[in-house]
Amino acid sequence: MESAPGLQPDFTDVVNNLLTIGIAVVDRRFSVVMWNRFMELNSNVRAEEILGKNLFDAFPELNRNWLEKKIRSCMVLKTASYSSWQQRPYLFRFKAPAIFAQDNEFMYQDASIFPVRDRHGQVEGACIVVHDVTELAEAKRLLDVSLEQTLDLEESNQRDGLTGLYNRKYFDEQITQEVQSARRNGRPLTLVMIDIDHFKHVNDTLGHPAGDAVLRSISTQMCSTLRASDSLCRYGGEEFALILPQLRIEHADVILERLRSAVENTSIAIDDSTKVSVTISMGAAPLAEGVTPGQLVNMADEALFASKRAGRNCITYYNGKSN
Known part of the structure; x- marks a missing residue:
């Protein structure tokens, strides 16, 4: 130098x-x-x-x-x-x-x-x-804290406050993404709409706190039987939407029957002296060529209504197959 x-x-x-x-x-x-x-x-x-x-x-x-x-x-x-x-x-x-x-x-x-x-x-x-x-x-550190808080807020905005499941907003976004992904990768996708049978009767006879307890218990029970890749969402009221990626409808029967049976055999404690059991009805629809996310929801809903007409506590597939 x-x-x-x-x-x-x-x-x-x-x-x-x-x-x-x-x-x-x-x-x-x-x-x-x-x-x-x-x-x-x-x-x-x-x-x-x-x-x-x-x-x-x-x-x-x-x-x-x-x-x-x-x-x-x-x-x-x-x-x-x-x-x-x-x-x-x-x-x-x-x-x-x-x-x-x-x-x-x-x-x-x-x-x-x-x-x-x-x-x-x-x-x-x-x-x-x-x-x-x-x-x-x-x-x-401050950036990490801010990011974590943002992610926590985003996560809370995607969750149902009562059940902890993903909420309707998340479902609407996720079903669109899953349909796009299935089409892009040539993979199957099955959507299932689920309804708790006679839920209004539970609310009317045991009260809304009991109804909330049923929703929480059934949500936990259903989550425990699903794959990590599946998305269970509270669609509204006592209705749920289940997204099954990479699963053909003909292969969904084992998962859905396990789900139906698990709920049917669950005894839910309302208080020290009261227990209640409920059942669920399900309608499943496969993603077909040219079907939009909204149409897929309608197809699964149609199958769900068929399950209710068939006596509830059963699974109906959009192609008409019923269990």
Whole structure:
């Protein structure tokens, strides 16, 4: 590096007085030979107190096995080594800057380790460079919190408050996406509309809290029998919509019969002395060529009405097959 005539900069003095970057140099025995102003201020250890002392003796909280290996590797291989705050939050356990101290106990750090050579080019030690990245880490934390809150809000907007199932809004969006995906990938899709039989009678005789208990219990029971890829939604009132991706209607019978039987055999406790059992009716329709999401819903609804006309507690398929 060239300098202006008459100007001979003392870079050692510059490095020693840096306030924004930490510089610590150790020799082959890990004795400290340089400790700059940044390190003094953040460690509360003055240079004259640590120079000539073993780094690990002075800072027993350092991860000795890891750092010693890094330093030795740097000196032997004569190459630099890096450590990100995301891999290891900090190297030295310095307190966080005051502005971030409320949410962060320690300073987040990026660290670099470089070989230090003598005038003959021989590696005689290592230089540890510490960057305070607490501001960056805090910004990342706040961004993550904001993202998580956004996702939680989005999730809550997609869920039915009573049953925890996906709601009608989610269903309307999901059935459109599933139809598009099935067409794009040439895969089957089956839609099932489900209705709790005689649900009005439960509400009228036992009260709306009992009806709510039935809805919650049946929702839990149905979810426990489905595949992870299936989407069960509360369509409205006592009606549900079940999206079965990658499943032909002729293969849906096993799943739907298991669903019907599970509900029929569930005893729901309303209070200490009252239990109730209900059944469900189902109508299933396959996605056919040229059928829109709305038409698919109508087809499944038509099959559901056929199940009700057939006496309820059964499954009707849009092609006319009935169980």
